[in-house]
Amino acid sequence: MSKGKQTAVVICPGRGTYNKPELGVLGRQFSDKALLARFDRMRSAQGQESLTALDGAERYLVAKHTRGDNASALIYAATLGDFRTINPEKIDVVAVTGNSMGWYSALACAGALSAEGGFEVVNTMGTLMQDNMIGGQLVYPFLNADWHPDPARKAELLALVDQINGTGATLTLSIDLGGMLVLAGDEAGLAAFEKAVPVVQDRFPLRLANHAGFHSHLQTPVAVQGRAQLGADLFQQPSLPMIDGRGQIWWPGACDTNALWEYTLGHQVTETYNFTHAIAQAAREFAPDLFIVTGPGTTLGGAVAQSLILSNWDGLSDKASFQNRQREEPLLVSMGMDDQRALVT
Incomplete structure (x- = not known):
């Protein structure tokens, strides 16, 4: 590794992270306009409003922007856009993980799903959740x-x-x-x-x-519908290790892609998602210099910090010890904050 290059685990946020302050984030920061246009065409083919229109709306509307069929796709695009702006000259990404819906984004960031394949998974599952709205x-x-x-x-x-x-x-x-x-x-x-x-x-x-009622047996019908609509052929070997909602690591070159499909559209939908354990595993197995939380939003940073404290990582024991460490030498970078974003892009 070149001098000054830092290792990082990237963490993808889930639902509830594209809020009023995030309106317009794709217009401002999503640089691959051709890819965004492909996402928009995929939405139009389903009779759905485009991401460009949702993100470019004059006002943020809770009733519209938080719906599963809209929020999931917006969050996924913002996450993937951020991941792609991480500067490989500065940062060596050693693994990816995510919270809840962020697992789908992590699959795309790691290469286990193509950008379009990840979008198809996210948009399908977000729509199924919204249409069924169980619990x-x-x-x-x-x-x-x-x-x-x-x-x-x-x-x-x-x-x-x-x-x-x-x-x-x-x-x-x-x-x-x-x-x-x-x-x-x-x-x-x-x-x-x-x-x-x-x-x-x-x-x-x-x-x-x-x-x-995500990550509970209430979602069994959604998991069944998801597996019927999304084939295992969407999944491929990742190029980066991925830590799932059980803390299990999926290694490049050693992934059973059928098992990955089954987990993603089975256990991950209907059982508890243990984000705290996923972060603890990321810390212990990869011991990165940084934990990078992609956008949209900034709400996941606290949960990452708390997870590190709960696993007693690197002597962190409470909020004060974490904040002191952040001041001396940042451990956590939130790409939703412009000053922190600049550290990794």
Whole structure:
């Protein structure tokens, strides 16, 4: 490696990251206009509004821009665009991972799906989720403001989830997201949890608009439809290692692409996504100089930092120790922030 070149694990964000501040991001930062035009043609063929029109809208509309059939495609394009601007003279990408829908983006960044193949997977699954709209999601933190690990509080909340799930309602852990629990359930399950826990930080428990009960058995019909519409032939050997939502690593040249298809449109859709463990595995297996979170948005950085603290990576024990480390020598780069973006592009 040339002097000054840094190793990095790239992390792709999931749903909920293309918000009002991100409107217009593709117009500003997506440099491959021919590829964007191909994405637009793929959308038009499905009778869907183009990404250019959605991203170029005068106003951000929650009802429109957060819908699964729109949000997923916008996020995927923004992520892929960012990944392609990472400067190989500065950065040696050693692995990729993602949160939830970000797994689909990670597959494309790593080369296991072509840019168009990844778009087809994301757009199909986002549309199926929206059309079926089974269940919902809410977010609730188990860490305090100082991010000091609190395994007892986490265990207590998960016991409550199990208890509610055993009453005829449906409630399960959707995403283990750093210091947050993302829960999936039916209305009865979500409402029971909201009633049982105190409001914290003035906004949690927080329902996620236009989100179905991702990563739970509620999505079994979606997984079945996805496998019927998306063939295993879309998948190929990746050029970079990929860390999935179980923390399993898929290595270039050694991937069973059929198993990768089955995981992506099976387990990944219907079982808990353990983002915290994926980040811990990325840190331990690849020990990168940097963790780069692509855009859109900046909301995933906290969960990455919390995941590193929870795995006691490199002596990080709480928010203060992480912030001190960031000031001295950045460990986490969020491409959604212009100043940080400049460090890696």
